[in-house]
Amino acid sequence: MPRPRQRKGADARKEEKRLKREQEEREQAAQLAREKRERERKTRMDWDALPSAARRDDAGKPVDPEALPEPDPDTKAYFQKVAEQIDELSALGHGAQRERQVVLDENGEEVEEELEDERPLLLRSALQSLSGHEVTLAGDGETSVVLERLLYAMDDFAKRVLLDRFTGQIERLVRHRSASHVLQTLFELAGETVDRETRGNVASAPSSSADAAELPTMTSLLLSLVSELLPALSTLIYDPFASHCIRILLLVFSGVPCSSSSSSSSSSRGERSKKSAQFRKNQGSLGKNWLADDVADNKGKGKSPARLATPPEFAQALKDFHAALDQLDTDAEAAQGASNVPGEGVRRAAMHEVAGPVMRILIELEASSSSGGWKSGGWADRVLCGLVGEVQDSTASSEKATELREEYLAGLLRHPASSPTFETVLSLAPHPVFSALWTSFFAGKMHRLAGNAVANYVVAVGIGRVDEAQMEELVKEVKGVASERRGEWIDNYRTGVLRSMLESATRLERCEKEMSEPLSMRRCSFVSPTMQIMLDTFGLATEEDRKLVIPCVLTLNRLQHWKKLAAGATPDPSTQGSVLLQTWLKLHAPHQQPVFDSIAALSLDSLLALTRSTISSHVLDALLTSPTTPPRALRTFLLSLIGHYPTLAADRIGSRVAERCFATADVYLKDKIAASLAEDPRTMMDLQKSAYGHFFARKVDLPLWMRRRDDWKAKMARLAQEEKARVAAEAGAQEDKARVAAEGGAQAQGQAIGANGANGAGEGEGKKRKKRERKADEVDEIFSQAAKRTKSGAQEDQDERERPVKIVKPKKTRAEELGEVLAAIKESL
Numbered sequence: 001m002p003r004p005r006q007r008k009g010a011d012a013r014k015e016e017k018r019l020k021r022e023q024e025e026r027e028q029a030a031q032l033a034r035e036k037r038e039r040e041r042k043t044r045m046d047w048d049a050l051p052s053a054a055r056r057d058d059a060g061k062p063v064d065p066e067a068l069p070e071p072d073p074d075t076k077a078y079f080q081k082v083a084e085q086i087d088e089l090s091a092l093g094h095g096a097q098r099e100r101q102v103v104l105d106e107n108g109e110e111v112e113e114e115l116e117d118e119r120p121l122l123l124r125s126a127l128q129s130l131s132g133h134e135v136t137l138a139g140d141g142e143t144s145v146v147l148e149r150l151l152y153a154m155d156d157f158a159k160r161v162l163l164d165r166f167t168g169q170i171e172r173l174v175r176h177r178s179a180s181h182v183l184q185t186l187f188e189l190a191g192e193t194v195d196r197e198t199r200g201n202v203a204s205a206p207s208s209s210a211d212a213a214e215l216p217t218m219t220s221l222l223l224s225l226v227s228e229l230l231p232a233l234s235t236l237i238y239d240p241f242a243s244h245c246i247r248i249l250l251l252v253f254s255g256v257p258c259s260s261s262s263s264s265s266s267s268s269r270g271e272r273s274k275k276s277a278q279f280r281k282n283q284g285s286l287g288k289n290w291l292a293d294d295v296a297d298n299k300g301k302g303k304s305p306a307r308l309a310t311p312p313e314f315a316q317a318l319k320d321f322h323a324a325l326d327q328l329d330t331d332a333e334a335a336q337g338a339s340n341v342p343g344e345g346v347r348r349a350a351m352h353e354v355a356g357p358v359m360r361i362l363i364e365l366e367a368s369s370s371s372g373g374w375k376s377g378g379w380a381d382r383v384l385c386g387l388v389g390e391v392q393d394s395t396a397s398s399e400k401a402t403e404l405r406e407e408y409l410a411g412l413l414r415h416p417a418s419s420p421t422f423e424t425v426l427s428l429a430p431h432p433v434f435s436a437l438w439t440s441f442f443a444g445k446m447h448r449l450a451g452n453a454v455a456n457y458v459v460a461v462g463i464g465r466v467d468e469a470q471m472e473e474l475v476k477e478v479k480g481v482a483s484e485r486r487g488e489w490i491d492n493y494r495t496g497v498l499r500s501m502l503e504s505a506t507r508l509e510r511c512e513k514e515m516s517e518p519l520s521m522r523r524c525s526f527v528s529p530t531m532q533i534m535l536d537t538f539g540l541a542t543e544e545d546r547k548l549v550i551p552c553v554l555t556l557n558r559l560q561h562w563k564k565l566a567a568g569a570t571p572d573p574s575t576q577g578s579v580l581l582q583t584w585l586k587l588h589a590p591h592q593q594p595v596f597d598s599i600a601a602l603s604l605d606s607l608l609a610l611t612r613s614t615i616s617s618h619v620l621d622a623l624l625t626s627p628t629t630p631p632r633a634l635r636t637f638l639l640s641l642i643g644h645y646p647t648l649a650a651d652r653i654g655s656r657v658a659e660r661c662f663a664t665a666d667v668y669l670k671d672k673i674a675a676s677l678a679e680d681p682r683t684m685m686d687l688q689k690s691a692y693g694h695f696f697a698r699k700v701d702l703p704l705w706m707r708r709r710d711d712w713k714a715k716m717a718r719l720a721q722e723e724k725a726r727v728a729a730e731a732g733a734q735e736d737k738a739r740v741a742a743e744g745g746a747q748a749q750g751q752a753i754g755a756n757g758a759n760g761a762g763e764g765e766g767k768k769r770k771k772r773e774r775k776a777d778e779v780d781e782i783f784s785q786a787a788k789r790t791k792s793g794a795q796e797d798q799d800e801r802e803r804p805v806k807i808v809k810p811k812k813t814r815a816e817e818l819g820e821v822l823a824a825i826k827e828s829l
Helices: 010-043 073-091 118-130 134-138 143-151 156-166 170-174 179-198 210-214 218-236 242-254 274-283 294-300 313-325 327-336 344-351 356-367 379-383 387-392 399-414 419-428 431-441 455-463 468-480 483-491 496-508 529-537 545-555 559-563 575-585 593-601 604-611 617-625 631-640 645-649 654-664 667-678 681-689 693-700 702-707 709-748 752-792 794-802 814-828
Strands: 100-104 110-114
Touching: 073 118, 073 134, 073 143, 118 143, 134 143, 134 156, 134 179, 143 179, 156 179, 156 218, 170 179, 170 218, 170 242, 179 218, 179 242, 218 242, 218 313, 218 327, 242 313, 242 356, 313 327, 313 356, 327 344, 344 356, 344 379, 344 399, 356 379, 356 419, 379 387, 379 419, 387 431, 399 419, 399 431, 399 455, 419 431, 419 455, 431 455, 455 496, 468 496, 468 529, 483 529, 496 529, 496 575, 529 545, 545 559, 545 575, 545 593, 575 593, 575 617, 593 617, 593 631, 604 617, 604 645, 604 654, 617 631, 617 654, 631 654, 631 667, 645 654, 645 667, 645 681, 645 693, 654 667, 654 693, 667 681, 667 693, 667 702, 667 709, 681 693, 693 702, 702 709
Parallel strands: none
Antiparallel strands: 100 110
């Protein structure tokens, strides 16, 4: 008989799983290595195919002429050790936790003194070792990252020294895989240095020497490197490494702060590639000044001006940049002959994956320039095949330009690498140019574009800029699209058009008030066209079907597909569906009613499942925080959770929802929530023991509610007033900051008089509005305190006497002040 198979022991099973996991990790690492080698092979020239024997070393291996010398092993090991020490110091909180030692003072007593901070010593030692090895360290993949981290801690003088050492090899360095990232970081930080130098703050050397006195300023160094790059500029923008440096230089010479210099990984302009931004994010402290404390670093955030000061020489340098990039059209005409529509080379670059971001930056800078924005023959006009000139002068239109525009922009719209260029054009175009683009390429074509994998993103950007008349025509057009075809947009997760339509309807307050009664909805007396499109697209035609708005939209399943799901199946919520519901909830009342009805129809288990999901919980956040949510709907939702707040607060995601609910509720509802928690004495004990629930318990403050209920209500009312004032102040500060930033940018580009007048008016309006809000909040607090004294009795009066009340006297008007001045003058006479 065969021997019976024995069961494996627990240790044997664990060992088998470990071996299997290690095998999978090795296979995954090998696959990543193969992909890395393939990427490197594509970006490097095939030197084996070159016939010249001079390009091979003694061993017969090909030599890359653009390769930089490698650093010696000792220097590389030292800077790797410097990187480890920086990580150790960063882990201590940037000097927040410094070691102390016990020493004897003059009287022989033991005292503690703080040890000297090691970070400046480490930086000084690293800079001394860096001298003479700048190029080799920048060209190495490992030490270049260390050099970037040192850059953020260098002062202006050290940055000038480093850039001076690179002078003469700039073109070679910007084409290098590793050195280009070092130069890109150096250029980003150089913009702030030039800003300080233009204002008269030129960094001096740490020690006086003849070499330090001859060191050029950062402004002179940047101007000198332009002369090195200009001859090859038309080819550098196509280089996968040099293109990023050219983008940064364009922003620096224009006085625009770069995103990475403000501790941001990337921006919409694409200064850094997604791969570079993700690499910097994984590095953790890369992009931060590890030499500064956290407090000082946080104070410096958000204070960068909208425009940096630039010297007059930078304007000429920008003109030289533009003249060098005009060579793109000259080369294209030489290759294919003269064209009746100028700008062939610029249009090719706009469609390119690497050169496209450079063209987008040029279009943005042209739109914000002091010369009046887009003009005929400019960068945007050449990309649009002369459309800007035709809008300004209708007699300048030609049949060839129109045919080329329709063919070129149709490809620009649907190409993955070039569609961001079209999005930039749509977002920055003046209204006449935008209307011409919308009429020619979007109106009447929504049934094809909205379902395209690439074009739907561009259409969403365009819908965000439509006016009222265009919005009405758009709604009619989308309503005319067959429901099945609109349903395919949902099936393919292409919800950008519907989301943007909801946002524009809220922004314009159009297509919401125009009521219509769709079929099979006798009980529904209000359904706007936009809401009708949403309900019809998901197949929610009847009153009973409307209860499934939340599950269908959240999982992006039409009703017919939702009904086919197996019993008990719970599809995962999608991010697109969650964003769609959040946008729907921002519509004005009563057009969000289907979402409210669907939430009310959910079972308790389904509602709790919504609160425990990182994706779907944001829908409830939008319901609680949207300014368009009716008070009655908000009150109904909060009351439906009475008795279940402890369950919500015990969950990691649900605790955040519970705190948001309590913060949104008024004093009456907060009192009912506290009363429901006080029914069971063990509830607060369980919440205090919970890892997440104790935050909710601290906000409720149930012990105070049980001892002095009136004091608890007064406290909650005061906290609500303070929160309201804080939110209003933050909103006002953000509006004023955006206004000052916009007007400051216009002022920096030559519109000094108009920008200063608008800035002063804007600041005056902001100050007046802030004073009105602050005065109203203080008066409300005074009246609420007076009401509490009347209601609470002697104990409340005593508490109020102990708590000082600050009454701010209203400021005198200008007429009253002038009257007092005149009266004083008369008395003196």
